[in-house]
Amino acid sequence: MNKEPYSSLHKILGFYPDNIQLYQQAFHHKSSSIESGNGRWLNNERLEFLGDAVLNAAVADIVYKHFQNKWEGFLTNTRSKIVQRETLNHVAVKLGLDKRVIYSAKLSSHNNHMYGNALEALIGAIYLDQGYEVCYQFIQNVLIKKYVNLETVARKEVNFKSSLIEWSQKNKFVISFDLIESFTDNDGNPVFQTGVTLSNTQIGIGIGYSKKESQQNAAKMAIKKLRTDKAFQQFISELKKKRTGENTNDNEFEDLPKEAIENNA
Secondary structure, three states, X not given: OOXXXXXXXXXXXXXXXXXXXXXXXXXXXXXXXXXXXXXXXXXXXXXXXXXXXXXXXXXXXXXXXXXXXXXXXXXXXXXXXXXXXHHHHHHHHHHOHHHOOEOOOOOOOOOOOHHHHHHHHHHHHHHHHHOHHHHHHHHXXXXXXXXXXXXXXXXXXXXXXXXXXHHHHHOOOOEEEEEEEEEEOOOOOEEEEEEEEEOOEEEEEEEEOOHHHHHHHHHHHHHHHHHHOHHHHHHHHHHHHHHXXXXXXXXXXXXXXXXXXXXXX
């Protein structure tokens, strides 16, 4: 028996797998499916489906116990931030799954979530191989404790577009997100560039592999500008007073999510 796959998986899992075929399947992206003996093509999509459900249940339990005095909406939002693809992709790379996922050479890994999906498939494999309790311990002790700070995640503002729209409505500004152009990169992947406009003034531009991602990045840039550009703050304040007769509060811009400054590239 070749012990190398077992020992390498032990470094990730903290235990030796019983059915290693499950874990091998977890790392097979659908673009590189393998044919089974009965004529079926195997990949990690079914394991991903199962792992997604188990992950949500375990994270809900962990969040519920950690934040004992928080209301249901807070718990739901925090769980969503942990199981979102951006977080799962980050954790998957930290675990080294990006070096294990098998996918077609024609497929680019930049514009999808194959590593986060593989992590969910891995959780599905653990569940089938070892049961829920071992799977729960892996999620809690490996994924959460090592790579996810619950307090930081709970405070993180994820939807910058929604925050910007809410702020603009509160201050009676008209805001719009407009597609500037779309093109393909060197790998043939679609790329979108979006501009965000506030009262006929462009305040942010974002690029992404989806329209939604480009809008989020444009909103992040706009929020950074609103929070840090003193001259622009003065311009907005004067514009608001001219349009509504109301002054902008001193802390008006501080209500916008600070993470846009820290995380915006």
